[in-house]
Amino acid sequence: MAKGFVSKAKSVIGKFYHGLKSLTGLIILLMIYSFTGAVIFVHVETPHQEELPLAKEPKQKNLVQLLLNLTVSLNSTEFEKVRNEIITLINIFDAETFEKMHGKRWDFWKALFFCGTIYTAIGYGDIYPRTDAGKVIAILYAIFGIPLAFRVLAEIGKKLTTVIKFFYFGVKRSCAKKVQTADGETLKNERNDVALSIEHTEKEKNEIEIVWEDKDEKLKKEIENSLPLAVPVIILFVYLVLGAFMYTRWEDWSYLDAFYFTFISVSTIGFGDITPAHTKYFIVTSIYVFVGLALVSVCINVFMEFYIVSIKVAAHRMNRVGSKIIKGCHCCSRRQSL
Template sequence: MVGRRALFLLLLLLSYSLFLLLGAFVFSTLEQPQEERLRREVETMWSEFLAKHPCLSEVLLDDFIRKALLVKSFGVSVHRNISIHELKWDFISSLFFTGTTLTTIGYGHPFPISLGGKAFCLVYAIFGIPLTLSVLSIIVRNLLILLWDKPINKLQRQCSISRKKLEWILASIFIFFTALIFFFIPAIVFNAIEENWGYVDALYFCFISLSTIGLGDYVPGERNEQRLPVLYKLLVICYLLIGLVAVFLVVEVIKNVLNYNRLFGLFLFGEDRRDWETGCDLACKAGGPIVQKHEEKTRRRVPHSLSPSTEKSYGSFNTAFN
């Protein structure tokens, strides 16, 4: 049995490695020609500019452009007509930075420049990221009780439909409304507000942000002369936090429908595998958490041999709810 599990694990690692190689090949094929085209255009523009302005020193110009790009990477505008409203480290912009950092989105624009800012960011993130993920997990757990487990139990008592079919129906509804409310509709809004953002660009930004990838190639509210910049950034922060909760909720729903714990157990060895298949954690092995089963009105301890069909598991949420 251990040899079979080891084979499954080896196949999983091999499949993941092939998946990484496939992604690298596709991105290289799609992006390298564009990079080469832009490089040729910049070289042509550089040569034409120097030809039109022979009095300029190429070395000094190159040094100036490098410094200007470095300053811009710090989030500081290089335009001479910058105003106080375009500061990148005012309170609202700093709040936007802390929100994207603690949620691990991390656009990287701007980022701390001073030594003190970098040191504080390290300490702040060490404590803040686990705290943020814990808060989001608690919110998702409560939403699972209210929007998933209780409605399914109620519908199961009222309808003659199997629980698994109800789970698939409700999961489809969750996915549809999450995609509509937090991806497709916000993309329309960002497309209307942000200049030079097409609809696909805005939809791309929504996905990159709510998946916590946060590449930083599209950052809202960074345009000069943005209308109502304070309100806009506050709304974006709220959108990101609520959107993350919705995405995490959908992920847990999908894991529940696909019986993720049993699937995950295919790649584990020994006792840990059995614990994953049954949804039993360290607290369960220590004496068992007191939970309430769906078909019982009294509370009792759940034994280790409890069947997965009678105990629902939401990833790290191992309690079975009414």
């Protein structure tokens, strides 16, 4: 009975672990991690945030009274008008100064956005923990969150690379079928980033030549299946352009400011000088930035594939040249012996 229960428990745990390792499981885990972090930061930081306005109220009243004393010569109507204008200006100034000195005010959506800036390593700096507990939690949150987020980005990057390759080579094949020569033969619209020089002679091929030609064919297939680096770079650029247009509709930004924000965010520079003001779009911003980072991951994957293939081709060329030199030396030694 006990053994059966243990085996079932192991089976359930194994399935659960296997599910977590999948892309869907990782995304769900990251979402839970994000929402949990947002709740914790709001719970820790909000009480401290509410204490700050109470501390500044006496100073604010003293400043209003001082300015009103300078307007004693005004009649009651003018006095009331000036008083209201002074209070409005002080409140505006106070709100701007508060954000510069203490960061933006915490709420759930801003806390959720803040969690995203931690584990993506962007860190805008416009909202940050002010309590000691919040700072410690932020450190721990980054330690566990950054590896998790990077794992998710790597997995999404692999999937996106596969999808982009599928569409790219599908379009390439369809275009190749439409292009025909004068004799009616199909032209192969193939892209060779790395040129392989394969010399064929009319002589009977020996075993060594056959081996080299097999390696040539394998490398040619690897080159043909490699995605050009320009493709994901162009897709990423279009993504930034469209994102910038989206932000010009949501925020009071020029197109240059919007494109600047999308580029700074996706490149993880995150200066924090320009950030979205509307909290209702924070989730969309988080998703947009995360997908952008996944496209950056695609660019890195494609570059690494191209780099590895280039190294293989260079090594193949060197080995083949070395083989020819050795073969030539053997031929020379045989002639000399004769």
